[in-house]
Amino acid sequence: MILDDHTLDGISEHELHEALQALKAERNAVFLAHYYQTPDIQELADFVGDSLALAQAADRTGADTILFCGVHFMAETAKILNPTRTVLLPDLEAGCSLADSAPADKFRAFLDAHPDHLVVSYINCSAAVKAMSDIICTSSNAVRVVNSLPKDRPVIFAPDKHLGAYVQRMTGRELVLWDGVCEVHVDISADKLKLLMGKHPDAKLVAHPECPQHILADADHVGSTASLLEFVQRDPAQTFIVATEAGILHRMREAVPHKTLIPAPAHADNTCACSECPYMKRNTVRKMYTALRDRWPAIELPEDVRQGAERSLRRMLELG
Ligand code: 13P
Ligand code: SF4
Numbered sequence: 001m002i003l004d005d006h007t008l009d010g011i012s013e014h015e016l017h018e019a020l021q022a023l024k025a026e027r028n029a030v031f032l033a034h035y036y037q038t039p040d041i042q043e044l045a046d047f048v049g050d051s052l053a054l055a056q057a058a059d060r061t062g063a064d065t066i067l068f069c070g071v072h073f074m075a076e077t078a079k080i081l082n083p084t085r086t087v088l089l090p091d092l093e094a095g096c097s098l099a100d101s102a103p104a105d106k107f108r109a110f111l112d113a114h115p116d117h118l119v120v121s122y123i124n125c126s127a128a129v130k131a132m133s134d135i136i137c138t139s140s141n142a143v144r145v146v147n148s149l150p151k152d153r154p155v156i157f158a159p160d161k162h163l164g165a166y167v168q169r170m171t172g173r174e175l176v177l178w179d180g181v182c183e184v185h186v187d188i189s190a191d192k193l194k195l196l197m198g199k200h201p202d203a204k205l206v207a208h209p210e211c212p213q214h215i216l217a218d219a220d221h222v223g224s225t226a227s228l229l230e231f232v233q234r235d236p237a238q239t240f241i242v243a244t245e246a247g248i249l250h251r252m253r254e255a256v257p258h259k260t261l262i263p264a265p266a267h268a269d270n271t272c273a274c275s276e277c278p279y280m281k282r283n284t285v286r287k288m289y290t291a292l293r294d295r296w297p298a299i300e301l302p303e304d305v306r307q308g309a310e311r312s313l314r315r316m317l318e319l320g
Contacts, residue, residue: 002293008286017044020289027292030063032078034070035225036247036280041069044285048251050226051077051123052138058082059317067292071279072299073099076127079299080309090287092297094279096124098210101180102159104128110156114176117156118149121312124182125159127301131308136316139163139209140224143170148319162186166209166216184277185210188243192265193218200239203262206231207243215243215264232256246274 003011003019011019024031032054033045042048047057051074058066058078065086068075073096075089107129111119121133122142130136137145146167149155157164158178162185168175185208193215197203206228207219216222221231225248232240233255242249243264252261263274270276291297301309 003289005290008289013040013285016285016289020044020285020292023289023292024067027065028063029065029067029292030061031067031069031288032057032061034074034247034280035229035251036245036277037069037283038247038281039250040285041283041288042247042250044288045069050138050140050224052140052224053226054078055081055123055138055313056317061085065292065295067288069283069288070094071096071099071277073124073126075299076301076309077123077313079301080127080130080306080313083301083303083306086295087299088291088295089297089299090284090291091282094282096279097183098122098124098159098180099126099129102126102129102178104132107132107158107178110158110178114154114156117154117176119156119158120145120149120175121158122160122163123313123316127305127309129158130312131305133158133312134315136313138224138316140227141316141319142167142209144319145316146171146173146175160210162212162216163209165213166222169213182210184245184275185215185243186212187266187268188215188264188275189267190214192267193241193243196241196262196265200241200262202237203239203241203260204235204237205241205243205264207264208245211243219243228252229255232259232261244275245277245280246272247277247280249274 031045033048059081071094079087119133123138157175159180161177164177204220206221239260246263266275
């Protein structure tokens with residue numbers, strides 16, 4: 001039975017979850033979720049991962065429908081790799097400040113001003129920008145991707161200038177950086193973080209490379225969400241300060257319930273005293289249900305853009 005909006009208003013969380021599972025089976029759907037989604041969404045997902053693992057999971061699925069619980073560029077990536085499948089995003093407004101920082105027309109003009117450059121784009125960008133890029137990277141393989149490029153060619157790195165600066169330091173390679181930032185990671189307060197580290201001298205700091213250098217400089221480990229999760233499990237320390245979006249803490253707490261995990265504080269005096277991505281948090285379980293029910297919002301792309309974006313994405317996937 002398909003539930004209308006009025007019925008959805010009156011049912012319990014448990015009933016909503018049951019209805020969602022029934023609809024999922026009917027639609028032969030798979031639920032993919034990023035670590036920044038709320039715990040209830042992560043628990044409902046068939047697969048939870050970082051951007052690279054999610055792209056790989058999207059690439060190998062046999063489901064008719066992919067319900068992508070993440071942000072727009074992630075669902076778009078799934079569609080680029082799966083043109084014949086239906087790809088749904090629970091909330092079309094789930095965007096990304098990094099992807100928004102690089103509109104296609106301005107990016108084209110930037111590339112025209114830098115002829116002969118190879119173009120590496122972070123996966124947090126639009127399909128149109130991917131189509132203009134030579135190769136895509138994520139935070140887990142950016143260093144490897146840049147190291148794979150011929151040494152005699154100048155390289156543009158877009159759109160995250162902090163990840164780009166980090167890759168520059170790690171590879172020793174000069175990169176031309178696009179001036180984009182993740183509004184969530186640049187909002188982590190260095191002053192409050194110093195105070196917190198003072199209070200917890202034994203804590204190790206783990207940080208996402210979208211953070212500015214003044215945060216990364218103090219970090220014991222820098223990596224993608226999956227890499228941070230893996231580090232807190234592997235490292236013998238008992239207390240960690242986690243400098244990334246707070247959604248990752250759900251999986252971390254499950255993985256190391258005996259360890260103390262403290263979110264790095266944001267500038268804003270928000271209620272969670274942590275960093276939350278307002279775009280990631282637009283998705284809800286109810287919106288998962290209505291997206292699957294209405295087969296909307298569905299991701300659609302012009303075929304020429306999709307093919308161009310697939311070329312640069314596949315180059316990354318082929319690197320492994
Ligand atoms: P990863 O999960 O690939 O580290 O990406 C973080 C992020 O900001 C996604 O938007
Ligand atoms: Fe974009 Fe930052 Fe949100 Fe990730 S956390 S989706 S990079 S705004």
